[in-house]
Amino acid sequence: MVLTGTDLATQWREHIDQVTAAADHGFGFFSVGTHFAVHPFQYFNIYPWLARLTAAAPDLTVVSSVVLVPLANPLEVAEQVATLDVLSGGRFRFGCGLGYRPVEFDMFETSLRHRAARFTEALEVMRRLWTEDTVTHHGRFFHLDEVRPGVRPVQDPHPPVWIATNSEPATRRAATVGDAPFWSPFLGGEALRRHHELHERTRREHGRPAPAEVPIAREFSIGRTRAQAIEDGRAGMIRKWEVYAEHGLQGSLSEKDKQLTGDFEEMARETFVLGDPGECAEEIARYGEEFGITHMKLRVQYPGMPHDKVMERIALTGAVIERLR
Numbered sequence: 263m264v265l266t267g268t269d270l271a272t273q274w275r276e277h278i279d280q281v282t283a284a285a286d287h288g289f290g291f292f293s294v295g296t297h298f299a300v301h302p303f304q305y306f307n308i309y310p311w312l313a314r315l316t317a318a319a320p321d322l323t324v325v326s327s328v329v330l331v332p333l334a335n336p337l338e339v340a341e342q343v344a345t346l347d348v349l350s351g352g353r354f355r356f357g358c359g360l361g362y363r364p365v366e367f368d369m370f371e372t373s374l375r376h377r378a379a380r381f382t383e384a385l386e387v388m389r390r391l392w393t394e395d396t397v398t399h400h401g402r403f404f405h406l407d408e409v410r411p412g413v414r415p416v417q418d419p420h421p422p423v424w425i426a427t428n429s430e431p432a433t434r435r436a437a438t439v440g441d442a443p444f445w446s447p448f449l450g451g452e453a454l455r456r457h458h459e460l461h462e463r464t465r466r467e468h469g470r471p472a473p474a475e476v477p478i479a480r481e482f483s484i485g486r487t488r489a490q491a492i493e494d495g496r497a498g499m500i501r502k503w504e505v506y507a508e509h510g511l512q513g514s515l516s517e518k519d520k521q522l523t524g525d526f527e528e529m530a531r532e533t534f535v536l537g538d539p540g541e542c543a544e545e546i547a548r549y550g551e552e553f554g555i556t557h558m559k560l561r562v563q564y565p566g567m568p569h570d571k572v573m574e575r576i577a578l579t580g581a582v583i584e585r586l587r
Contacts, residue, residue, distance in 0.1 A: 268304060276569045280562070281319045283573055287580025288587075291323035293357065293559050296330050298366050302505065303565060309342050316350045323353045327479065327559060328426045328444065330361035332377040333370040336384040336404055337411070340391040344415040352416035355475075355557075357444050358385070359426030378431065379403070385423065385439055392420035424477055433457045437464035445478035445553075450532030454478075458553050475556045478549060481534045482560035484578045488537045494571060495536065496526055498564020503529075535560060539578055543585040 281292050292315060296308045308326060316324050324346060329339060347354040360377045361367065367374050383401045390397045391411045399406045415421055425440035427433045428448065436443035443461050445454060465472070483495025530536055535545045535558070549555040562579060563572045 270304060270306075273304075274306075276572070277315065278318045279569070280572055280576060281315050281322070283576045284562075284579075285319040285322050287576055288583040289322060289576075289579070291325050291355070291557060292319065293325035293327035295327045295357075297363070298333075298369060300505075309346070312346055313349055316346070320351070323355060324350045325355040325357050325424070325477075325557075325559070327357040328359040328424075329357065330366065331358045331384050332360055332372060332380040333366060334384070336387040337391060337406065337409065339384070340388040341411060341413050343388070343421060344392060344411070344413040347415035347417055347421050348413065352421075354415070354417070354421045355424055355477075356421045357424040357426065357477075359428075359444075360432070362428075376403070378435070382435070382439060389420060422475060424475070427457060427461075430457070430460060433460050434464050437461045437470065438468050442473035442475050442477060445476075445555075447479040447481055447533060447559075454553065476554050477557035477559065478553070478555050479559040480549075481529070481536075482542075482562065483534070483536045484539065484542050484575055484582070486538060486578070488541060491536050491538065492526075492530075494567070494575070495564065498567050500526060501565050539581040539585065542579075543582045546582065546586060 284292060294306075294308050294311050294315070297305050308329065312324055312326065316322075326343075326346075329343075331339060343354065343356050358381075360381055362374075364374060367377070372380065380403050383403050387397070387399050387401070387404055387406065390399065391409070392415055395410065397406050397409045397411070422441040423439075424442045424444040425432065425436035426446065427436050427443045428446040433443060437460075443457070445457070449457055481495075481499060483491045483499070485491035485494055535542050537545070546558055549558065560579065562575045
């Protein structure tokens with residue numbers, strides 16, 4: 263995600279450098295998400311972007327974070343996911359969610375009102391396309407007659423499905439039809455604890471196993487000192503939240519879960535990993551101890567941040583990873 267007017271050819275080369283550096287510094291995965299028409303930002307299309315980055319860092323796990331399933335045809339998504347799983351050698355994680363921006367649903371000629379139902383039906387169809395030779399399906403939104411998928415995933419039965427969770431219905435959905443909840447960066451401490459308990463209770467009620475992986479996204483800023491981390495991250499984070507608010511994210515969160523306040527200090531207390539390498543390592547370890555987190559998505563680049571600063575932050579994060587080991 264970069265500011266409009268950025269030279270995308272240069273940005274692309276920098277992304278390759280950044281992912282390669284992340285692999286060299288011990289990162290376990292990289293992730294790319296989906297959005298369309300995100301002015302004032304620019305954003306590459308997820309599938310070729312992930313494929314190219316996979317070639318640049320062939321040892322890293324690859325995560326979509328997240329594919330907006332209600333906007334798409336499940337046959338297309340199933341084959342894109344299977345293709346990425348093959349290209350990555352079975353290292354793909356399918357992060358997916360509903361979406362919240364009315365403009366995207368209008369452009370794709372569907373409705374926010376139907377997004378949860380479309381998501382659930384599409385995921386059912388995709389699982390069948392990944393595991394069955396021929397699929398016939400006649401549902402509320404999608405119809406397939408004896409469809410034979412053109413590509414199958416490497417992983418058996420398919421890549422793990424991480425479902426983005428920003429609300430209680432999403433947490434229940436992750437517990438009943440997902441392989442893992444993908445905890446939102448906007449769930450603060452008490453909200454995250456409540457959602458974690460809801461997920462555990464719901465999956466047990468449905469007789470589903472505990473997730474093998476538990477991912478979370480956190481806002482992140484690291485520096486040689488805490489003061490540097492705050493200085494480097496503040497402007498980019500605040501600009502990103504302002505745009506998210508303009509795009510309607512706040513309206514997709516329940517009142518008791520809202521953390522998109524715009525107050526840097528308040529949000530830092532609740533939802534950030536921020537500080538020097540030692541402080542960041544302690545905070546990350548706490549998430550593992552309290553919530554069983556196995557994968558943490560940390561944003562090393564914010565809008566307007568220069569490439570050399572991003573590379574410095576990647577190296578500092580490598581020091582965090584070494585401490586955790």
